[in-house]
Amino acid sequence: AQSVSQHNHHVILSEAASLELGCNYSYGGTVNLFWYVQYPGQHLQLLLKYFSGDPLVKGIKGFEAEFIKSKFSFNLRKPSVQWSDTAEYFCAASNDYKLSFGAGTTVTVRA
Amino acid sequence: DGGITQSPKYLFRKEGQNVTLSCEQNLNHDAMYWYRQDPGQGLRLIYYSQIVNDFQKGDIAEGYSVSREKKESFPLTVTSAQKNPTAFYLCASSLRSSGANVLTFGAGSRLTVL
Numbered sequence: 001a002q003s004v005s006q007h008n009h010h011v012i013l014s015e016a017a018s019l020e021l022g023c024n025y026s027y028g029g030t031v032n033l034f035w036y037v038q039y040p041g042q043h044l045q046l047l048l049k050y051f052s053g054d055p056l057v058k059g060i061k062g063f064e065a066e067f068i069k070s071k072f073s074f075n076l077r078k079p080s081v082q083w084s085d086t087a088e089y090f091c092a093a094s095n096d097y098k099l100s101f102g103a104g105t106t107v108t109v110r111a
Numbered sequence: 112d113g114g115i116t117q118s119p120k121y122l123f124r125k126e127g128q129n130v131t132l133s134c135e136q137n138l139n140h141d142a143m144y145w146y147r148q149d150p151g152q153g154l155r156l157i158y159y160s161q162i163v164n165d166f167q168k169g170d171i172a173e174g175y176s177v178s179r180e181k182k183e184s185f186p187l188t189v190t191s192a193q194k195n196p197t198a199f200y201l202c203a204s205s206l207r208s209s210g211a212n213v214l215t216f217g218a219g220s221r222l223t224v225l
Contacts, residue, residue, distance in 0.1 A: 046213050104151075
């Protein structure tokens with residue numbers, strides 16, 4: 001079955017630390033990959049996406065993600081986090097019209 | 112502003128009652144979706160609709176029903192058959208129904224069964 005797994009349930013960081021959130025998917029063939037973010041009290045919103053082309057994609061607020069096909073991974077990174085990056089982060093994947101989400105990672109950034 | 116409106120924001124229900132959650136979008140999107148969000152489980156797809164008068168079951172459709180009579184509306188009914196209905200429900204839409212489309216989400220409805 002198609003699925004998405006996120007490695008960490010809760011990550012706690014200090015400001016200026018680097019962040020990397022792991023995501024693996026189990027899809028055959030062509031896959032579209034996404035990271036969504038849910039800030040406290042706000043709607044889920046798109047952080048970045050990968051459809052094809054350059055496997056290193058850049059999103060909003062300084063986030064980037066790298067698609068590694070051989071590892072079925074799409075890890076999210078940010079070199080230096082801010083307090084405002086405190087949120088829940090969801091990895092998602094699809095190869096048709098159904099988008100499947102991972103369980104989410106809660107990121108807490110301490111000032 | 113264009114977007115998705117979900118109502119009510121909070122809803123309490125007694126066991127054995129059906130409840131209907133509203134989802135309206137003014138984005139002119141063809142596809143609409145209902146997800147259920149539980150702590151530690153992420154978002155799970157309940158139902159989705161690619162066009163008016165058509166919808167398909169997602170991964171956890173049991174105990175739920177939907178209709179899509181108008182393009183802008185996709186209400187979800189949580190029936191008494193749903194064994195564990197207390198959850199946060201999210202409605203979403205996309206321009207078309209394809210794997211490459213980005214979803215726009217509503218603010219959600221939190222249902223609590225007493």
